[in-house]
Amino acid sequence: MxxxxxxxxxxxxxxxxxxxxxxxxxxxxxxxxxxxxxxxxxxxxxxxxxxxxxxxxxxxxxxxxxxxxxxxxxxxxxxGSSMLNFGILTYPPKREIDSWAALGNPGWSWDELFPYFLKSETYHPPGEGTPAALNSAYVELDAHGHDGPIQTCFAQISGPFDEVWQPTMERLGAGSAGIRRREWPWVRTRxxxxxxxxxxxxxxxxxxxxxxxxxxxxxxx
Incomplete structure (x- = not known):
C-alpha cells in the first residue's frame, strides 16, 4: 500500500x-x-x-x-468534460429538460431546475472591448445568476469559429443568444x-x- x-x-x-x-x-x-x-x-x-x-x-x-x-x-x-472543453457555457433547451420530468422524474422539470442554474453562476457583464462577433449585446440578465461560484463572462477576443457559429445557427432556424464562456474574468483562464x-x-x-x-x-x- x-x-x-x-x-x-x-x-x-x-x-x-x-x-x-x-x-x-x-x-x-x-x-x-x-x-x-x-x-x-x-x-x-x-x-x-x-x-x-x-x-x-x-x-x-x-x-x-x-x-x-x-x-x-x-x-x-x-x-466535453471538466478538463477537455472550450469553456463555452450552454444550458440545455427547456423542452429537453422537461422531457426528463415527463419520463417520470419529479423535480427535474425546467422550472424546478432553473433556479439552480442561477444559483451556480456569477455573470460579469461585457466591457466595451468585447468583439461584436460574439453578440454580447443580446443578454437577458434574468437568465443569469449573480452570486454563484462559477464565474461567467464574454471573451475579449474572437476568431473565425466564433464569427461563423452564430450566423450558421440562425440560418438553420436554431437561433442564438450570444457565445458566453466560462473563465475567471480576472485572469482570463478556463x-x-x-x-x-x-x-x-x-x-x-x-x-x-x-x-x-x-x-x-x-x-x-
Missing part, C-alpha cells in the same frame, strides 16, 4: 467520493459547507496545476488524444475542477482531494 493510501485509510471520513469530475466536486463542495462533515475525493486523473494547456481555453484541442490529459475512451459522441479546487467558494478545510488515485473496489462495512 502506498504512503498516500495509508494516510487515507488511517483517517475517518464521513463521505468518500470516487471521481473528481463536475458532479463529484460539486457534491464534495456542498457537503463540506457543513463544518462538522469531513469529505475526501479520490480522482484517478493527475492534478494539472498551473499547466498552460489545461488553463488556456484556446489550447483545449491540443490535449485531445494525449494520454497525459485524455483517457482515450471510444464511445458515442458526447459533450475553469476546471483543478482550478476550482484552489479558488472561490467551497474550498473548505474539511475537504481533501487526492489525485492520481484509482479506485478498484468499494468494500461494505
Amino acid at each position: 502506498s504512503a498516500v493510501a495509508e494516510e487515507i485509510t488511517a483517517k475517518p471520513y464521513d463521505y468518500v467520493i470516487v471521481g473528481g469530475g463536475t458532479a463529484g466536486l460539486t457534491l464534495a463542495a456542498r457537503l463540506s459547507e457543513h463544518p462538522d462533515v469531513t469529505v475526501t475525493v479520490l480522482e484517478a486523473g493527475e492534478a494539472h496545476l498551473n499547466d498552460p494547456r489545461a488553463m488556456t481555453p484556446g489550447l483545449a484541442a491540443s490535449m485531445y488524444d494525449d494520454p497525459k490529459y485524455d483517457w482515450g475512451y471510444k464511445t458515442v459522441p458526447q459533450a 475553469i476546471s475542477i483543478q482550478s476550482i479546487r484552489h479558488r472561490g467558494r467551497g474550498v473548505m478545510r474539511s475537504r481533501h482531494i487526492i489525485c492520481a488515485m484509482r479506485t478498484g473496489r468499494i468494500s461494505p462495512f
